[in-house]
Amino acid sequence: MTAADRRRAILEALSTDKFTTRANLAFEFGVSKRTIDHDLLLLSRKYPICAMPGKGGGIHIMDNFRLDGRYLTEEQTGVFVRLAEGARESDKRVIRSILKRFGKNREDRV
DSSP: OOHHHHHHHHHHHHHHHSEEOHHHHHHHHTOOHHHHHHHHHHHHTTSOEEEEOSTTOEEEEOTTOOTTOOOOOHHHHHHHHHHHHTSOHHHHHHHHHHHHHHOSSGGGOO
């Protein structure tokens, strides 16, 4: 696995799990924690990756980050928000899940 492949795999892992540790990543990819630190430094320049030090800390990626970069447009988001206003509670839950998954900003959530 090349460094570029590993970095892409790290992004995919963070996109799926949203939270992990350096030790977990180092073990998963068979590299040192220092290599993971270097990868994360490079990735954090382009992607919304954050590291929290200390006990209970770890590495996470912004909640609404999507690796494929596909988000709802403002117009699409507006339609979902308007639909949610008059919807039954069960439908609102579905709309919230769509906005949470595909909305670009936290404000997009109903």
